Amino acid sequence: LRDSLVAVASPKAQRKFMVVVNPVSGKRQGQMIWETKSKPIFDAAGIESTVVITNKAGHATEIASMLNPDEFDGVVLIGGDGILYEFINGWMPRNDWKAALDKMPIGIIPGGTGNALALSMLYAKGESWDAESMAYLIVKGGTEKCDLAAVENSKQKMYSFLSTSWALFSDIDITSEKYRCCGGFRFTARAIELLFCDGCVRPYQGTLHYLPAGATAGVANATSAAAITSQPGAAAGSAGFHAMNQHVPPISEPIGDEHRAAGWETVEAADFRFFLAAMQTHMAHDSYASPNSKLNDGVINIDFVRGKRCCTPCTMLDFLLGMEEGAHVKNSARENAVAVAFRLEVNSGIVDIDGEVVECEPMQLEVHPGVLTMMT
Numbered sequence: 070l071r072d073s074l075v076a077v078a079s080p081k082a083q084r085k086f087m088v089v090v091n092p093v094s095g096k097r098q099g100q101m102i103w104e105t106k107s108k109p110i111f112d113a114a115g116i117e118s119t120v121v122i123t124n125k126a127g128h129a130t131e132i133a134s135m136l137n138p139d140e141f142d143g144v145v146l147i148g149g150d151g152i153l154y155e156f157i158n159g160w161m162p163r164n165d166w167k168a169a170l171d172k173m174p175i176g177i178i179p180g181g182t183g184n185a186l187a188l189s190m191l192y193a194k195g196e197s198w199d200a201e202s203m204a205y206l207i208v209k210g211g212t213e214k215c216d217l218a219a220v221e222n223s224k225q226k227m228y229s230f231l232s233t234s235w236a237l238f239s240d241i242d243i244t245s246e247k248y249r250c251c252g253g254f255r256f257t258a259r260a261i262e263l264l265f266c267d268g269c270v271r272p273y274q275g276t277l278h279y280l281p282a283g284a285t286a287g288v289a290n291a292t293s294a295a296a297i298t299s300q301p302g303a304a305a306g307s308a309g310f311h312a313m314n315q316h317v318p319p320i321s322e323p324i325g326d327e328h329r330a331a332g333w334e335t336v337e338a339a340d341f342r343f344f345l346a347a348m349q350t351h352m353a354h355d356s357y358a359s360p361n362s363k364l365n366d367g368v369i370n371i372d373f374v375r376g377k378r379c380c381t382p383c384t385m386l387d388f389l390l391g392m393e394e395g396a397h398v399k400n401s402a403r404e405n406a407v408a409v410a411f412r413l414e415v416n417s418g419i420v421d422i423d424g425e426v427v428e429c430e431p432m433q434l435e436v437h438p439g440v441l442t443m444m445t
Contacts, residue, residue, distance in 0.1 A: 084142040084210075085117040086176075089129055089156070091148030092122055094181040096250070099147050102180045107147065107204040114208035118145075123152070133159030138169040143444055145207060147200075149181015150231055154423040157217070157441070161228045161310050176207040176444035182255065182353070183242075183424060185231050186215075189349035190445045193364065198354055207444045214365040214439030216348055219311045220422055221320050222432040226311050229434060230441065231423040232352065235344040235413060236273045236373075237263065237385065239421035256353060260389055264382040272340040273418045278324040279411035280316050282368045284332030314435045316410040324412055334406070336373070342385060343374035346411065348436065357395040361407075367438035371406040372397075410435040 088107075092099045100122065111118055119141070123129055129146070133156045136144065146152045156175070160166055178200050179187040188198055190213075196202040220227040234242060241260045248255035264270065318324065324333055345352075346369050347359035359370045374388060384402065391397030398405075412433035413420070420427050 094148035130159030
């Protein structure tokens, strides 16, 4: 095994990774995944590992904010999508975010419940969905660029690599926490409970504004993304990642006729049932939610369901079951938009960014291609 790993490993003689382990993610097996499934592969490839076990919520954010990228060749996270969300949201506010990302790629070994990004990357590579396969890809030294979205509401700025959900999808995702001990089955259990115990699928009122891919609308006072990314590290960071936005207006500015004339489209409804905007193919091992998504395509795929005909449990159950293999894309209830930016205006329900709950109020995002460098 050691000979085969050394043969495919990066030509660099000695690599040093920081490994950040979430011990309570998923079924609380993070340390076991590192010690028995990942560390032997890293050791066989001659990688020096500095291991940090997180001990509180937000610990990965603190690590990212203080990490010196000159000390490591990469950082590997073991856990679910939550640890990656924490890490990126600690990394991107740094003044040197761009230079640091250029120096130090990120790896994610699945150890959580959903593991959406890890599964999406493994699926794209045709690999088995397990920690060993991802560890093997990481030690081989390959990298790929990954899109990142600048997200904001009136209270905070965030960074998203995965998805925005609302209505039934976020209800299932967030309120299934009480079934965390069941692993991935928690989503199925909560979906059945929500669909059949209530007798109908709850309606949600909201407005979706989106800029379709290929449209040319922009914001006159936006800083050019190309100009920022061409600057050296500190200058790029000091401008701020959200300053790279070219399409979304300020969050305080309504999207009106002038924006629609420039290419924005609006969907307003009092009966949204389902909403998922995804940048990756998978949301869980049994959720092939966005088959057309790519790691670095610069767009976000928005699926939504609305209307009274979709309120029956059986109709929505058929839609959700179809997501396991991607068959939901052919469901007549599905509406879809491929966008580079969107704004979602809601005042009820749960708004979920990459599995994390944010304030239920108008929010918007813009996708920026290839910001992250992922080890895969």
